[in-house]
Amino acid sequence: MHVLQLEGIERTYRTGALEVKALRGIDLTVDEAEFVAIMGPSGSGKSTLMNLLGCLDSPSAGRYLLDGGDVARLKRDELARIRNEILGFVFQSFHLLPRTTARENVELPLLYRESQLSWKEIREAASEALDIVGLGDRMEHMPNELSGGQKQRVAIARALVTQPRVLLADEPTGNLDTRTSLEIIDLIQRLNDDGLTILMVTHEPEIARYAERVIILRDGLIRSDRRRTPERARERIEAWGDDVEDALDEALQEATSHGDIDAPPASVADPVPEEVGIEQETGR
Amino acid sequence: MKLSAVPYSAIKALRRNTMRTILTAFGIIIGVAAVITMVGLGQGAGAEVEEQVNRLGQNVMLIFPGERQLGGVSIGGGSANTLTVEDAIALREEIPEVVAASPEVRSQRVVVYGNRNWHTPIYGQSADYLQIRDWPLESGRMFDEEDVGRASLVAVVGQTVVQELFEGADPIGETVRVRGLPLEVIGVLSPKGMSLMGSVQDDLMIIPYTTGFQRVSGRSHAMVINVQVYSEETMDVARAKITDLLRERHGLAPDQENDFTIQTQEEVAQIATETSRVMTWLLASIAGISLFVGGIGIMNVMLVSVTERTREVGLRLAVGARSPDVLMQFLIESVILCLLGGIGGILLGYFATETIANYAGWPAFFSLEAMVVAVGVSAAVGVFFGFYPAWKASRLDPIMALRQE
Numbered sequence: 034m035h036v037l038q039l040e041g042i043e044r045t046y047r048t049g050a051l052e053v054k055a056l057r058g059i060d061l062t063v064d065e066a067e068f069v070a071i072m073g074p075s076g077s078g079k080s081t082l083m084n085l086l087g088c089l090d091s092p093s094a095g096r097y098l099l100d101g102g103d104v105a106r107l108k109r110d111e112l113a114r115i116r117n118e119i120l121g122f123v124f125q126s127f128h129l130l131p132r133t134t135a136r137e138n139v140e141l142p143l144l145y146r147e148s149q150l151s152w153k154e155i156r157e158a159a160s161e162a163l164d165i166v167g168l169g170d171r172m173e174h175m176p177n178e179l180s181g182g183q184k185q186r187v188a189i190a191r192a193l194v195t196q197p198r199v200l201l202a203d204e205p206t207g208n209l210d211t212r213t214s215l216e217i218i219d220l221i222q223r224l225n226d227d228g229l230t231i232l233m234v235t236h237e238p239e240i241a242r243y244a245e246r247v248i249i250l251r252d253g254l255i256r257s258d259r260r261r262t263p264e265r266a267r268e269r270i271e272a273w274g275d276d277v278e279d280a281l282d283e284a285l286q287e288a289t290s291h292g293d294i295d296a297p298p299a300s301v302a303d304p305v306p307e308e309v310g311i312e313q314e315t316g317r
Numbered sequence: 318m319k320l321s322a323v324p325y326s327a328i329k330a331l332r333r334n335t336m337r338t339i340l341t342a343f344g345i346i347i348g349v350a351a352v353i354t355m356v357g358l359g360q361g362a363g364a365e366v367e368e369q370v371n372r373l374g375q376n377v378m379l380i381f382p383g384e385r386q387l388g389g390v391s392i393g394g395g396s397a398n399t400l401t402v403e404d405a406i407a408l409r410e411e412i413p414e415v416v417a418a419s420p421e422v423r424s425q426r427v428v429v430y431g432n433r434n435w436h437t438p439i440y441g442q443s444a445d446y447l448q449i450r451d452w453p454l455e456s457g458r459m460f461d462e463e464d465v466g467r468a469s470l471v472a473v474v475g476q477t478v479v480q481e482l483f484e485g486a487d488p489i490g491e492t493v494r495v496r497g498l499p500l501e502v503i504g505v506l507s508p509k510g511m512s513l514m515g516s517v518q519d520d521l522m523i524i525p526y527t528t529g530f531q532r533v534s535g536r537s538h539a540m541v542i543n544v545q546v547y548s549e550e551t552m553d554v555a556r557a558k559i560t561d562l563l564r565e566r567h568g569l570a571p572d573q574e575n576d577f578t579i580q581t582q583e584e585v586a587q588i589a590t591e592t593s594r595v596m597t598w599l600l601a602s603i604a605g606i607s608l609f610v611g612g613i614g615i616m617n618v619m620l621v622s623v624t625e626r627t628r629e630v631g632l633r634l635a636v637g638a639r640s641p642d643v644l645m646q647f648l649i650e651s652v653i654l655c656l657l658g659g660i661g662g663i664l665l666g667y668f669a670t671e672t673i674a675n676y677a678g679w680p681a682f683f684s685l686e687a688m689v690v691a692v693g694v695s696a697a698v699g700v701f702f703g704f705y706p707a708w709k710a711s712r713l714d715p716i717m718a719l720r721q722e
């Protein structure tokens with residue numbers, strides 16, 4: 034059985050007299066444990082499709098079978114239940130609650146479980162999810178005490194804590210640098226290895242090549258749908274890590290020998306100058 | 318949503334913006350404190366009224382000249398001249414139930430002693446007036462029937478007069494002057510305290526009514542006749558007999574209205590209590606308005622909060638919150654905010670009541686009732702004014718909410 038099955042999905046936005054056909058008939062099936070990347074130019078309907086897949090929105094026409102059940106015509110609160118129990122979301126801008134610890138952020142979806150869990154069960158599930166994403170030692174940190182990559186890991190832990198059938202990620206690496214993006218993709222690949230179905234929107238081809246299936250949208254239609262053997266992000270990180278360090282070393286040496294930088298390369302590791310430290314403190 | 322998580326996340330959200338929470342709660346604190354203080358002072362005033370009416374004396378009736386409407390009471394302010402000294406004497410002599418009857422005449426005069434003077438009300442009364450009022454002397458004696466008969470130039474003074482004219486020294490045997498008329502002080506009244514309207518009851522001088530009518534006031538008619546009846550059971554009988562006697566003496570035809578009004582102590586008490594209740598309500602409603610304004614403050618802040626936290630709401634919806642969950646979360650938040658204000662208001666109200674009561678020398682009540690009502694009202698304010706913002710939050714579209722900057 035397919036995990037996801039879309040038949041003739043359309044989505045039309047109406048703003049006053051204007052009609053925008055964001056999706057114009059999407060047919061798509063996704064099987065268990067697939068890792069699908071969705072690409073396409075800006076405005077092609079990627080986010081619209083993700084919102085529909087994520088039951089945040091309902092299609093104007095078509096059928097959407099999720100885990101065998103038709104969800105296209107469900108009501109608002111029934112969709113909320115599906116989101117809570119079957120789906121996990123990861124967003125480009127993390128969407129962590131401010132001034133709330135990583136653990137409590139991860140606990141959030143479980144508070145909305147229909148079958149009420151005990152606080153102990155909720156805590157344990159949250160710790161477990163944070164362990165999976167490698168943040169077992171950062172549970173009590175606030176979002177502003179975490180790096181971008183760590184924030185996205187917390188967000189992934191939050192998506193995993195409900196043990197969803199499908200993980201939906203809309204440009205999960207959009208706000209991260211290349212290195213951190215690779216680490217997130219590595220994490221996603223490992224989750225996929227363990228059998229989680231993953232759909233990810235990205236507009237970076239370097240990211241898409243880690244998915245085993247790439248769908249390209251254009252003007253609200255699927256233009257191509259190809260399977261390939263994915264690269265492993267882990268291998269890339271290992272190789273690339275050395276490259277970067279070598280390149281950085283070289284650049285610094287060259288700069289000092291030309292007299293552009295007074296201090297020796299070691300100064301890079303020096304603590305931040307005092308004024309900057311204060312500025313960062315008050316900037317929070 | 319998990320039930321115990323609702324108040325937990327509400328408190329967390331409120332703590333995230335401590336300063337704003339405190340300032341908002343202040344609106345409610347002031348409102349609740351005002352309600353509690355006003356109700357407390359009002360009830361205190363009511364109790365004081367009752368107490369004073371009791372101090373009026375036992376089994377007392379007041380007869381006012383003219384037809385008076387219930388509620389139009391202002392003791393001693395009769396306009397009509399229908400009651401005479403002879404009426405008072407006749408009441409005492411012809412009605413067995415009447416123990417004492419004092420025709421009262423009052424005038425406001427300057428009293429002089431040496432180089433000091435004091436403006437005070439001077440009451441002309443009968444010799445049994447203090448018996449009617451149940452008012453003991455502190456020293457000296459009350460004038461007697463003989464003094465009344467001869468219109469003696471004697472006076473019994475209240476504590477305030479002793480303080481103001483004699484600077485606390487023993488005034489008995491001293492002579493004071495009223496418009497040149499020398500009056501010998503023969504007695505000092507025991508202290509009585511503040512009256513219903515906040516005037517000092519000890520500020521007065523009592524002289525025989527004969528002296529009062531003839532030498533001091535220049536009036537010929539009684540402003541009030543103070544009557545004491547033998548016992549409580551005979552009140553009604555006495556009242557009927559007094560009415561008949563006065564009608565007969567005034568020569569009223571059967572179809573004519575009474576030209577006097579009889580009020581028992583009970584009726585006076587009733588009117589006074591009613592008045593103080595109206596006052597309490599009035600004060601409480603004014604205080605209630607400030608609670609209402611506090612509630613609008615809550616609504617305002619909750620609306621801002623919902624707007625600020627649109628992304629949070631979007632996220633909660635995305636991970637499975639249903640509309641009622643979001644509604645409940647914001648509603649509980651504003652209720653907790655109001656309850657905090659309620660508790661703060663009770664504390665502030667308590668201190669305000671005590672302070673004002675001490676300062677004004679007025680009894681005040683800090684009633685449990687007012688407290689329960691205040692907390693109930695503030696919770697209701699929380700629900701009422703928190704509902705619209707919470708409802709707005711619960712209707713947000715998750716996609717739009719998540720996208721908001």
Ligand SMILES: Nc1ncnc2c1ncn2[C@@H]1O[C@H](COP(=O)(O)OP(=O)(O)OP(=O)(O)O)[C@@H](O)[C@H]1O
Binds near residue numbers: 047048055074077082
């Ligand atoms: N709420 C909306 N109301 C009206 N039109 C909308 C709405 N959301 C999206 N659209 C329109 O639908 C089309 C598809 O938008 P969508 O956000 O799905 O594109 P996208 O592929 O995600 O683009 P990007 O790569 O820039 O994120 C666009 O033309 C957009 O203007």
Ligand SMILES: [Mg+2]
Binds near residue numbers: 080081
């Ligand atoms: Mg998009």
